[in-house]
Amino acid sequence: MTVDLVIPIFNEEGVVEQTHRRICDVVDVLDHDFHFIYVDDGSRDGTASSIRKIAEADPRVTLLRLSRNFGHQAALTAGMDAATAEVVVTLDGDGQHPPEMIPQMLGLVAQGYDIVQTQRIDEAQPASFKKWTSGLFYRFINVVSGTRVLPGAADFRALSRPALDALKAMPEYHRFLRGMVSWIGYATVILPYQPAERISGVSKYSLSKMVRLAMDAVFSFSLMPLYLGLSLGGLLFCLAAAEMVYVLSFWVTGRQSSLEPGWSSLMFVILIVSAILMTLLGFIGVYVGYIFQEVKHRPIYLLKGEKNDG
Secondary structure (H helix, E strand, O other): OEEEEEEEEEOOOOOHHHHHHHHHHHHHOOEEEEEEEEEEEEOOOOOOHHHHHHHHOOOEEEEEEEEOOHHHHHHHHHHHHHHOOOOEEOOOOOOOHHHHHHHHHHHHHHHOEEEEEEEEOOOOOOOHHHHHHHHHHHHHHHHHHOOOOOOEEEEEEEEEEEHHHHHOOOOOOOHHHHHHHHOOOOEEEEEEEEEOOOOOOOOOHHHHHHHHHHHOOOOOOOOOHHHHHHHHHHHHHHHHHHHHHHHHHHHOOHHHHHHOOOOOHHHHHHHHHHHHHHHHHHHHHHHHHHHHHHHHHOOOOOOOOOOOOO
């Protein structure tokens, strides 16, 4: 079996060397033909130089350098586009995705599964803002989307060549690979894992990047925000009809004198209607923006030179 390991890297100088040694300790004893594809996602430190040194000592290593930081999903896409093996395994380069699971993942692919999807199990970890928001996000996306995304799913997975080709046939610019992998519907098995500590350094997934990924997931896989705006509009229409019936009742019963100008209630209605209209327009604007970026057909990433070039 030929296996390509796709590893996106961003500012991991001093870490990538340890990651490579740890992966080699696992794969070198396996009877498969392995190849490493490191994708430097616009690192600003000496990461590229570190990978070049690794490549000089290990001919199985290929370095792809992106022209700038395009993001984790784009870096994974670049690596998968370059992969030519029968099986592709994607994992992060910070050590939190345990390479010791690779033999088990390849065994499951050999049994006939096209996708071996890992699921992060972190009940033992203390409650945190990231853990709470992650759980909330997965519950929300599974309610509003027709595609079920596994809670705790990671970008640590093995893909057979047919599954990878199906994924590569989805060229959208805003990418949420966890949802895309689930959407293609190939035979999948779930493999739980306990995330390890980072080898060193800090996570490069900032709050703003997590928010952008969540927005890509929601607006790429659901029309629920538009339906929400329509529902609120229908609710306001019903309230307006009820108000009209209420006012007409005063005229029918001859109690017009009881009607007094209601400035506060009028302003309340105006503010509510305006807020809903602006929210709905915002949703529409986001969808139009996504469509605008798609129809420009800009590449998802750009390589800086050729493979293994600086």
